[in-house]
Amino acid sequence: MVETKHEQRFxxxxxxxxxxxxxxxxVYARDVEARKDLYQEIMFQLWRSLPSFAGxxxxxxxxxxxxxxxxxxxxxxxxxRAETPLEEDHVxxxxxxxxxTTDDTPDLGEQSERLYAAIDRLGDVDRMLVTMYLxxxxxxxxxxxxGISESHVGVKLHRxxxxxxxxxxxEPV
Amino acid sequence: MKPASDMADESTTLTDEEILALVETRSxxxxxxxxxxxxxxxxxxxxxxxxxxxxxxRGPLLARAGAxxxxxxxxxxxxxxxxxxxxxxxxxxxxxLPVANALHVELDRVDAQISLxxxxxxxxxxxxxxxxxxxxxxxxxxxGWPFTLGYTAFAALLGWGxxxxxxxxxxRTLQPKRKEIMALLAQIES
Numbered sequence: 001m002v003e004t005k006h007e008q009r010f011x012x013x014x015x016x017x018x019x020x021x022x023x024x025x026x027v028y029a030r031d032v033e034a035r036k037d038l039y040q041e042i043m044f045q046l047w048r049s050l051p052s053f054a055g056x057x058x059x060x061x062x063x064x065x066x067x068x069x070x071x072x073x074x075x076x077x078x079x080x081r082a083e084t085p086l087e088e089d090h091v092x093x094x095x096x097x098x099x100x101t102t103d104d105t106p107d108l109g110e111q112s113e114r115l116y117a118a119i120d121r122l123g124d125v126d127r128m129l130v131t132m133y134l135x136x137x138x139x140x141x142x143x144x145x146x147g148i149s150e151s152h153v154g155v156k157l158h159r160x161x162x163x164x165x166x167x168x169x170x171e172p173v
Numbered sequence: 174m175k176p177a178s179d180m181a182d183e184s185t186t187l188t189d190e191e192i193l194a195l196v197e198t199r200s201x202x203x204x205x206x207x208x209x210x211x212x213x214x215x216x217x218x219x220x221x222x223x224x225x226x227x228x229x230x231r232g233p234l235l236a237r238a239g240a241x242x243x244x245x246x247x248x249x250x251x252x253x254x255x256x257x258x259x260x261x262x263x264x265x266x267x268x269x270l271p272v273a274n275a276l277h278v279e280l281d282r283v284d285a286q287i288s289l290x291x292x293x294x295x296x297x298x299x300x301x302x303x304x305x306x307x308x309x310x311x312x313x314x315x316x317g318w319p320f321t322l323g324y325t326a327f328a329a330l331l332g333w334g335x336x337x338x339x340x341x342x343x344x345r346t347l348q349p350k351r352k353e354i355m356a357l358l359a360q361i362e363s
Contacts, residue, residue, distance in 0.1 A: 010196070011189050018186075043192065044199035045268045053269065062269055069268040069275045076353050125360040128272065147271025148361060 010047055017063050020135060027120070027127055028071035038074045045070045057144055060137070064145045068128050075124065118167035126160050133157060214254060221247050228308060236311025239304045246300025253296050257289050273361050276354055283351045290339040290347070298332040 014021075021042055029035040045066050053062055119130050125146070132142045139150045139157075146153070187195070221243070228240035266278050306328050310321045 007193055011192060014192055040195055040199060044196050044203075047196040047200070048203075049267070049269050052267075065271060065275075066268045068272055069266075069270065072272065072276075072357065073279075076350065123360045124357060125272075145272060146361060147273030 006051065010050055013046060013050065013059070013063065014043065017060075017067075020063070021067055023131060023135075024067045024071055027131055028075050028124075034074075038071060041074055042067045042070045058141070061141050061144045064132060064137075064141075068145065072124060114168055115164065118164050121167075122160065122163070126156065126163075129153065129156055130160060214251070218247055218251050225308075228312075233311040233314065236308050239307025239309070239311055242300055242304030243308060244304075246297075246304055249296055249300060253289065257285065273358065276358050276361070280351065280354045280358070283347055283354065287343050287347050287351070290343050293339045294332070294336050298335055302328040302332045 021039065024042070025035040025038045029038045046063065049066055053059070057065075119127065122130065128146060129142055132145065137145075139153045142153045143150045148156075225240050225243050225247075229237055229244060231237075232240075266275055266282070268275065270278065306321075306325050309324045313321050
């Protein structure tokens, strides 16, 4: 199959960011159908927007913006973030820790499961920050993705860390 | 090759061909939606204009005035929908914007839609149905008043229905959407 330059560029982008995109799908969509739908929508938005990427930001920042904007819109459209039982949150949160692309639940300790369950209960914006934080993004990149100042990112992450510490110090339900 | 709908399974690593097929399927659907919407509006406006236009140049004065109002109404509706489409087109918001900016743009879009639907009485119902009542009254003259009265009652009922449906769409869909966007912006800004 002969691929155009745009196709080659797009495929390389998808390959490099596949794990990242799947994590975002898992964080913002509850069930498998919703994840599949979100994954396809993000791919489409990347495909459609790639020609207009001018390099004003890094490609990683750009991918995060497209993916998170799409995820937020998708989540609102499907209302996939309805209240969920804690058990479901555990499974989903545990998936987030895995960087592979399989559905095998990693053998995480109870603490990790509780950590990720707590993350999954955060608000949409806080989950964005945690997702990027776990991906070793800098404060500057997070600020560029969300559209706030770096100091604001710092304040938010501080609050998130405290909230997570509080959640972890509580007795498991 | 697998159908595009099965491709994004979490346990599957997609091949290059599958990824391209997936985005191609979405692109085609996207283009079809836009084409269908354009043609639908163009045909509807054209049909009404062709049917009404002859009445502007012949018949009683009242009927001609009514036909002219309906034609002007069609033009106004086309203009309002075109303007709204620029804001609400499927690809209207650049997904590469920072999240906060994208939410502000979306909020503007929702506000514009609320404004559009809230004002449906004056830009849609009044010119189209009001003009058509004048057209019917002029065409039937004094002798046809029972028909005119019946049509007026029908037009009033139809207009009321259109207004109520639009208000319900604002209340049930757009206001909750606006609330969600505001909540997200509050999360970002807090």
